[in-house]
Amino acid sequence: MAASIDNVESITGQLDNCLSKLGFEVHPLKVGWYNSVLPSSLRLSLPDDSLAVVVLSTPAMFEQAFLPFMEQRSCQGLSDPIDQCVKRCVTSAVSQCFPGQNVDVRYDFELLPSRKPKFLAQTAAHVSGAAFYYQQSDVTDQPWAQKKMFGVCVHPRFGGWFAIRALLAFGDVQVGAELVQPVPPDCVPSREGRIKLLEAFNFHWQDWSYRDIVHPVQTYSQKQREYFSTPPAQRVALLRTWGLLPSEEDPPDATSDARSQLGGHG
Known part of the structure; x- marks a missing residue:
């Protein structure tokens, strides 16, 4: 199905209506924007003009989606509770907004x-314009010699206090030239700032200082900080103390916070 910009806005608008109240953001992109910056082994097997949408979680997601999800006793099995919550929210939005439509959802x-x-x-967030993906190659005259430095995304409003959760690819929706690729806001334009960001993320990520590289409009609540500061193996015990899990629940096996930026989220 060929889509005009009105169709794109309709699709993203429907998703936004479902997900924004749960603390998520949605940003459209073309599959070709994503594929063009990746080797063939990592590309999506869809036409370049296919529509995709990247889903981010904002600091509000914890209180607006995760805690209610846990209070409803929706968490099941051994997989990470945050992952389960995100999947429930996104799956529900897709089935509600696009019943019967071919949507490839990747978490x-x-x-x-x-x-x-x-x-x-992080690549998806960057090419959609949602957040700038700062990498080692973005620093001139690098001070790290041959050391490998991992990159990190910075959101223009939330700094590092957000996570990249899912990519929705609409294989049946083809978008024309009217969808123009946005440039992600360069929140850390100086060489010194980028060095500070990458060193904070790579060497001191546990203190979360990299998240405040720009002044955020909102950060994680104290309860959310407590959750993500707790080692993954101990989070079930914490959820029990909050009264959100029965005592017989076994611990999850994923590390849902450190991933989204170190290749995952949080």
């Missing part, structure tokens, strides 16, 4: 049989 916590991620979250 940041999913891996291919090759053990590669199903999509590169």
Whole structure:
């Protein structure tokens, strides 16, 4: 199905109506924008003009989606509670907005049989204009010699206090030239600022200072900080103390916060 910009706005608008009240953001992109910056082994097997949407979680997601999800006793099994919540929210929105439509939904916590991620979250956020993906190559005269530095996304409003959760690909929706690729806001334009960001993220990510590289309009609540500061193996015990899990629940096996930026989220 060929789509005009009105169709794109209709699709993203419907998703936004479902997800924004739960603390998520949605940003459209063309599959070709994503594929053009990746090697063939990591590209999506869809036409370049296919519509995709990247889904981010904002600091509000914890209180607006995750805690209600846990209070409803919706968490099941051993997989990470945050991942379960995100999947429930996105799946519900897709089925509600696009019943019967072909939508390929990929989550940041999913891996291919090759053990590669199903999509590169930070690349998707960057090409959609949602957040700037700062990488080692964005620093001139690097001070790190031959050391490998991992990149990190910065959101123009939330700094590092957000996560990249899912990519929705609409294989049946083709978008024309009217959907223009936005430039992600360069929130950290100086070489010194980029060095500070990458060093904070790579060497001191536990103190979360990299998240405040720009002044955020909102950060994680104290309860959310407590949750993500708790080692993953101990989070079930914390949820029990909050009265959100029965005592017989077993611990999850994923690390839902450190992933989204170190290749995953949080």
